[in-house]
Amino acid sequence: MTMPEEDTNMGRALRGLEDDSPSVRLRAALAVGSAPDPRFVGKLVERCAIEPEFSVRDMLTWALTRHPASVTVPGLLRELRSERAQARSQALHTLSKIGDRRAWPAITRALLTDADDEVARSAWRAAVALVPEGEEPELAGTLATQLGRGGRETQVSLSRALVALGGAVTAILRAAAVDPDPRVRRHAIATERLLRDPEAGFAFAIEEAKRIMALGAAGREG
Secondary structure, eight states, rough: OOOOOOHHHHHHHHHHHHSOOOOOHHHHHHHHHHHHOGHHHHHHHHHHHOOHHHHHHHHHHHHHSSOHHHHHHHHHHTTTTOSHHHHHHHHHHHHHHHHGGGGGGGGGGHHHTTHHHHHHHHHHHHHHHHHHTTTTHHHHHHHHTTTOOOHHHHHHHHHHHHHTTGGGGHHHHHHHHHHHSSSHHHHHHHHHHHOOOSOOOOHHHHHHHHHHHHHHHHHHHH
């Protein structure tokens, strides 16, 4: 018996998502997103957790956003409990792109403070995208506990997330600017500078924070 052309195309696309060639996987993800079908969603979510190529992961996310949120969000929420860091990170990234606020309760403090930097960064972006009106101060308080964390990329991500929350972070940043940990103080001062002038750039803001801290230290010595 001859299989319907639709089923043949679906089988080809599913095999393409697992091909050894990144370019084949990329084209397969593009094809799936160009002709959305709920039967693909499970495989797309599954592939996000293990896909090694950034460009392919990005296309997988795009393909998922082309499907109804009612179909994609439940599977993505399950991935947030995965032991695999990439599964959590990519699910958070995709949820931020989908923008369905029903996912907000799943953006837990545990994810916002995840030991894996990529997961934490994805959680910060998702939280800022999904936070309900009125809950910004509580989110800002949680994010502020991560000030001083990691390298430049992680600190830039956190600063951007805090700045996106606007006035809700002002008092929190001022409190952190006198934290005993110099890394926290420097990051808080730089973020406050970015809040006042988003065009300043993180590198400039960090240098200004260092200058402010140095002047403060010199004043105390004097």
